[in-house]
Amino acid sequence: MSAEDQSAPREPSGHQQSVVVHDRGAAIEQSDAFENPGLPPHRPRQTDLHPHKERRAERQVVGWFLLSMLGSVLAIVAYIAVPIELGNMASVRANNLFLGLSIALALLGIGIGAMHWARQLMSSHEVVEERHLTRGSEPSRARAVEIFQLGDEESGFSRRSLIRNTLIGAIALVPLPAVVLFRDLAPAQDAVEAIAHTMWRPGMRLALDPSGALIRAADVTQGSAFHVIPEPLAEIGHNEGYLDQKALAAVLLVRVPPERLNEVPGREGWSYDGIVAYSKICTHVGCPVALYEQQTHHLLCPCHQSTFDVSNHAKVVFGPAKRPLPQLPITVDDEGYLVAQRDFTEPIGASFFERLQHVDPEHVPLSAAETENRA
Amino acid sequence: MATRKKTGRRHPLASTALLLIGLVAAGGASAAVGTIANANPAPESAYSQSLTVEDGAELFRANCATCHGMNAQGTQNGTSLIGVGAASVNFQVMTGRMPMAFQGPQALKRDPMFTQEQSDAMGDWVASLAPGPERPAEEWLDTSQVSDEGLANGGVLFRINCAMCHNLAGAGGALTEGKFAPPLNGVDAAHIYEAMLTGPQNMPVFNDANIAPEQKREIIAYLRYLDDNPSVGGFDLGALGPVSEGLFIWIFGLGGLVAVTVWLTSKPN
Numbered sequence: 001m002s003a004e005d006q007s008a009p010r011e012p013s014g015h016q017q018s019v020v021v022h023d024r025g026a027a028i029e030q031s032d033a034f035e036n037p038g039l040p041p042h043r044p045r046q047t048d049l050h051p052h053k054e055r056r057a058e059r060q061v062v063g064w065f066l067l068s069m070l071g072s073v074l075a076i077v078a079y080i081a082v083p084i085e086l087g088n089m090a091s092v093r094a095n096n097l098f099l100g101l102s103i104a105l106a107l108l109g110i111g112i113g114a115m116h117w118a119r120q121l122m123s124s125h126e127v128v129e130e131r132h133l134t135r136g137s138e139p140s141r142a143r144a145v146e147i148f149q150l151g152d153e154e155s156g157f158s159r160r161s162l163i164r165n166t167l168i169g170a171i172a173l174v175p176l177p178a179v180v181l182f183r184d185l186a187p188a189q190d191a192v193e194a195i196a197h198t199m200w201r202p203g204m205r206l207a208l209d210p211s212g213a214l215i216r217a218a219d220v221t222q223g224s225a226f227h228v229i230p231e232p233l234a235e236i237g238h239n240e241g242y243l244d245q246k247a248l249a250a251v252l253l254v255r256v257p258p259e260r261l262n263e264v265p266g267r268e269g270w271s272y273d274g275i276v277a278y279s280k281i282c283t284h285v286g287c288p289v290a291l292y293e294q295q296t297h298h299l300l301c302p303c304h305q306s307t308f309d310v311s312n313h314a315k316v317v318f319g320p321a322k323r324p325l326p327q328l329p330i331t332v333d334d335e336g337y338l339v340a341q342r343d344f345t346e347p348i349g350a351s352f353f354e355r356l357q358h359v360d361p362e363h364v365p366l367s368a369a370e371t372e373n374r375a
Numbered sequence: 376m377a378t379r380k381k382t383g384r385r386h387p388l389a390s391t392a393l394l395l396i397g398l399v400a401a402g403g404a405s406a407a408v409g410t411i412a413n414a415n416p417a418p419e420s421a422y423s424q425s426l427t428v429e430d431g432a433e434l435f436r437a438n439c440a441t442c443h444g445m446n447a448q449g450t451q452n453g454t455s456l457i458g459v460g461a462a463s464v465n466f467q468v469m470t471g472r473m474p475m476a477f478q479g480p481q482a483l484k485r486d487p488m489f490t491q492e493q494s495d496a497m498g499d500w501v502a503s504l505a506p507g508p509e510r511p512a513e514e515w516l517d518t519s520q521v522s523d524e525g526l527a528n529g530g531v532l533f534r535i536n537c538a539m540c541h542n543l544a545g546a547g548g549a550l551t552e553g554k555f556a557p558p559l560n561g562v563d564a565a566h567i568y569e570a571m572l573t574g575p576q577n578m579p580v581f582n583d584a585n586i587a588p589e590q591k592r593e594i595i596a597y598l599r600y601l602d603d604n605p606s607v608g609g610f611d612l613g614a615l616g617p618v619s620e621g622l623f624i625w626i627f628g629l630g631g632l633v634a635v636t637v638w639l640t641s642k643p644n
Contacts, residue, residue, distance in 0.1 A: 045644065046643075046644060047643075089607050090604070090605070093605070093607050093609055096607070096608065096609065097609055119643045124643075208585065209535050210531060215584070221582050224579055224585060225580075225581075254579070288539065290539040291539050291540050291556075293554065294574055294577055294578065294579045295576065295577050296551070296577065300550055318551070
């Protein structure tokens with residue numbers, strides 16, 4: 001039986017519903033059925049009972065509308081009387097404040113007045129609006145099908161299949177230029193190549209952010225925190241990818257007392273005289289980790305509170321990060337300046353699908369005990 | 376009489392008014408008590424004569440040696456002060472962080488216990504034990520010498536070296552395990568300089584090779600600029616960013632919307 005057959009008996013009674021009862025063992029006893037309690041008796045408002053209260057409510061509504069007019073005028077006055085003066089930030093604040101207050105008064109005056117009018121003075125009789133079926137009536141549904149069929153017949157949409165198919169093909173091709181255009185917004189370089197390596201190279205000197213001044217090992221006194229960029233980065237212009245490169249290569253340089261510094265075998269040569277350099281980009285989602293506590297040697301990420309222990313290969317001691325911060329192997333050159341031995345041995349920052357393919361064979365991973373010993 | 380009948384009924388705003396009066400009274404009393412409790416007898420007149428290094432040693436032994444040892448060598452309750460320099464002593468003593476009120480995650484700022492002369496005498500004595508960072512020269516605290524360009528540079532240096540802990544607006548922020556970076560608004564220029572130079576508590580040291588004295592002066596000038604140019608947008612809600620702003624909009628913004636909705640749909644009596 002199709003849906004039409006089932007609904008056929010309803011036809012004669014028009015929109016009135018005839019309920020088809022299916023006994024599934026869940027019939028409700030009529031005596032238990034919920035009864036519509038109807039609306040509570042209508043209570044007249046104070047404004048309906050007392051003429052003086054009605055007049056007062058009328059005055060209040062008028063008052064709100066007058067306040068709104070005052071607000072509109074005040075906004076114009078404030079704009080002229082409290083102008084924004086170039087270079088004077090306090091004038092911006094005053095201008096914003098007075099404009100905002102007066103425009104708020106103008107809009108709220110209309111809104112509150114209208115609401116007050118409706119609540120206190122307009123008719124307060126309760127009105128019931130019945131819900132209707134979403135489904136259209138059978139005649140209107142049949143008529144809709146008729147219109148479609150007539151349209152198909154007159155246009156020949158089904159009959160002239162060549163025209164129809166070429167139209168579908170043309171519509172299908174329209175979005176293609178957009179795909180190509182938007183695809184070209186991505187970096188021309190392969191995305192993975194762009195983030196898998198930084199600009200650190202063997203022998204590249206460590207320099208201060210942002211001046212580019214070189215750093216001697218002796219300058220890094222105990223407790224210091226140096227925010228470091230590669231020396232050539234200071235010469236790169238903002239339009240030449242300065243921020244892109246900085247976001248990859250930024251490094252924090254600190255000196256840990258020898259008795260506090262724990263170095264795993266294979267990484268002893270990566271520090272110089274207790275001076276260690278770690279990527280400043282969090283391994284969780286890439287925020288700059290730079291909240292260095294010089295007594296605990298903990299590095300805190302301000303975004304999600306991941307905490308790294310710098311004295312212990314920047315292993316994670318708290319928070320959502322899963323991997324230690326990548327370490328930049330450093331040494332000094334013959335002039336006493338700190339230099340990188342090479343690029344990071346693993347991609348810096350947050351994980352990405354191809355990350356493991358770009359871990360260098362020379363990378364010295366921390367043992368499971370080193371990384372999982374979370375506080 | 377119809378109007379007489381009202382006497383038995385409270386005005387609808389009576390409870391709100393009573394609550395406000397109560398809050399104002401309690402707050403006022405608390406503030407008054409606090410002012411009296413914090414009132415400090417001004418001792419400066421008694422010590423206006425210059426104090427010697429020996430006086431500094433006496434003051435140190437009387438007030439600091441319990442934790443730092445008779446010769447500032449340190450004990451299990453306090454670090455060694457050999458080589459911390461006069462700058463460190465001036466910062467810790469004149470911001471009231473030392474003597475420490477109690478052992479905790481970090482020493483808290485409060486009214487200083489000593490006069491500038493007493494602090495200087497102790498600083499001179501500590502500096503005589505071993506060389507260390509000296510109190511900054513007046514030249515490096517005079518922010519009137521900083522040009523507009525220097526001011527902008529101070530902002531850049533502040534954002535690179537300081538803002539991650541102390542907040543972009545210098546409003547301070549939380550660190551780990553109860554430690555925090557204090558707000559920087561209104562802090563004395565000498566104390567800002569000394570904090571950068573000596574790295575008190577968990578703050579890193581920013582020595583002159585890292586941030587030169589001229590640059591430290593630019594950073595101080597930038598902080599002064601932040602003090603003198605309050606938030607353009609009006610209430611900055613502590614300048615703590617999404618935390619305080621989010622809290623405000625969730626409680627007062629959404630709360631206000633709920634209140635308006637309740638008002639719109641309620642029946643007038």
